[in-house]
Amino acid sequence: MSSPADLARLADLLGDPTRAVMLQALLAGEALTAGELARAAGIGAPAASAHLAKLAEGGLVVVHPQGRHRYHRLASEEVAAAIETLGGLAAATAPQRRWPHGEAFRTARLCYDHLAGRLAVALHGALVGRGWIQPAAGGWTATTAGEAGLAAMGVDLKAARTARRFACDCMDWSERRPHLAGGLAREIASCCLRRHWLTRATAECAGDPLARRRLALTPEGGRALHAALGLAA
Amino acid sequence: MSSPADLARLADLLGDPTRAVMLQALLAGEALTAGELARAAGIGAPAASAHLAKLAEGGLVVVHPQGRHRYHRLASEEVAAAIETLGGLAAATAPQRRWPHGEAFRTARLCYDHLAGRLAVALHGALVGRGWIQPAAGGWTATTAGEAGLAAMGVDLKAARTARRFACDCMDWSERRPHLAGGLAREIASCCLRRHWLTRATAECAGDPLARRRLALTPEGGRALHAALGLAA
DNA sequence: CCGCCGCTTCGGCGGCGGGCGAAGCACGCT
DNA sequence: AGCGTGCTTCGCCCGCCGCCGAAGCGGCGG
Incomplete structure (x- = not known):
């Protein structure tokens, strides 16, 4: 049961632009390595690692180590659905922009x-x-x-x-x-x-x-x- | 259509613990004054005013001035539904805590x-x-x-x-x-x-x-x- | 008209958090 | 064994954001 604090903690994870980019990339369903996500988000490896640690600790992402790579996936389809839902509201709320x-x-x-x-x-x-x-x-x-x-x-x-x-x-x-x-x-x-x-x-x-x-x-x-x-x- | 930036902007609004409390209070459906929301969140009037301005600008809350009071409501049932949905995921993600x-x-x-x-x-x-x-x-x-x-x-x-x-x-x-x-x-x-x-x-x-x-x-x-x-x- | 009250704006403070570079660790390849 | 690579940890800096107190504004009542 969600206290406001829980809601805030979760939303805060989605509320960082860099993390949002990573999650959108993960919404494609594939498991991506930390490096791929870092490049996608346009940040360095250390920053990406910190973000992914937070997402994993928050239960949004699961990590799948494989050799010297660490693959990351969305934790569940519920997570994916919630992100899509919130994205829909975001689109309705800020409908102005159109991107290529x-x-x-x-x-x-x-x-x-x-x-x-x-x-x-x-x-x-x-x-x-x-x-x-x-x-x-x-x-x-x-x-x-x-x-x-x-x-x-x-x-x-x-x-x-x-x-x-x-x-x-x-x-x-x-x-x-x-x-x-x-x-x-x-x-x-x-x-x-x-x-x-x-x-x-x-x-x-x-x-x-x-x-x-x-x-x-x-x-x-x-x-x-x-x-x-x-x-x- | 939601770019990651839009998603992040919206989630950031929900990601502040104080704003989350305000929104949970507004989920009861009533229009509340800035002062009531400030008391509910346990902060001063200036801080509440700033938060409400952000929520209003973000399209989550609509303001309804009436005399010297300013009543605030959730902007739509879509907003309410999205908050409920996210709250559900938050509950599933952090299921440990039980509050009175x-x-x-x-x-x-x-x-x-x-x-x-x-x-x-x-x-x-x-x-x-x-x-x-x-x-x-x-x-x-x-x-x-x-x-x-x-x-x-x-x-x-x-x-x-x-x-x-x-x-x-x-x-x-x-x-x-x-x-x-x-x-x-x-x-x-x-x-x-x-x-x-x-x-x-x-x-x-x-x-x-x-x-x-x-x-x-x-x-x-x-x-x-x-x-x-x-x-x- | 003056004073109260609700709310906002302004200025300043403090803390948090994201970013990077450098260093450290783990794994795999040759 | 030695090296390259992917990732993490550490230390640091900087900017942002939330909070408050004080002051300003507007509506309402005496």
Whole structure:
């Protein structure tokens, strides 16, 4: 239960511009090394190390040492969801600024381990509209038609079921409508990337820390999603 | 669209312990004067004024001058929802501490203009279970049975329909299940307070800034809710 | 008209926190 | 073993921010 002090401690972690950049970079879902995050944030290694220690101690980030590298991930999808939510409010509160590639960012992006943006919202609608998923307690389940269709697309349903939640709604702040989260959404995103229907915009992000999250629909991806789900390009 | 800088600016506003106390006090939904907020936060008038100016400039709080008083409210229910969400993550992240009356806080509290806590979750379940509300695009609508039942309880449905959203789900962080938000939820809360089914724990909050939000079910309230909705005490 | 009261602005103080460079540690490669 | 590399720790500086006391402003009441 959150006393105001707890809230403040957590918000303070998000309230530093440098840490915010790091967290946005981590919202792409990948585990990044301290050095990568330092470069993304444009600071030196010592400062990055201090920030990451705070984030880890605050429970927002988990560390995964591997050889002489230390990989950092967001601690949970709840953390990712809270950051996205707060980002949405920030966008609503300070709507003035537009930065380069903002439009592309709205179109398709990663949110921790699943898709977000216009494409993800459209996909959510298509899955519901075609009857591939149906409401269930606290989320969605796949129908038999959905299982067949998703398997045909190349989605690993077995892997999707290992997640804590199979599928549930997650509010998309840029579209103000829900997209899909949970194990199924993770596998769909994984499938789209594996089959090169969606590609990461750039690998390294000098100057634009959100580049890691941005996705682009390939021509074949557009064709595949149209064929499978009737999605318009 | 939220650049990391926007996110950081917003989170920084929530990240100050003093401001967090003020915002928690405002989460009770009432408009409070600068002096009341200063006392709640345990600081002097100048400091409070500075904080409130920042919150207002950041779009989290709106000011409502009235005579020589200046009343402050949360700017929107989106702001309230974001603070609640972040508070839930804070509770999950730092679960160790228990402060006095925390249990009562989980039982029933105000969240901006509607009810939250165990009671609100139970109420949500009862409304759905009795078929008084049914799913609709982006939320819930009242059935004819629901209209009759709610009117019999004393809920002003006409007022409820003036809100931007009639009824929608809002995740309750302490219960991890949804409760009801929107115009209907606002009128239900208003009705419960008006009829003294629920009472505010204390008016002024020396030491415990969350006191404003805490609610207690009166004996008559327990009887009334049991009779109308079958809610157990 | 004067005085009280709520609130804001100003000036100054103190502490916290983020940044860097240098040094230290740990791991891996050759 | 020796070296390079990734990361952390240490020490330090600087700037920012929150707090207060004093003063200024405006509304309200006698």
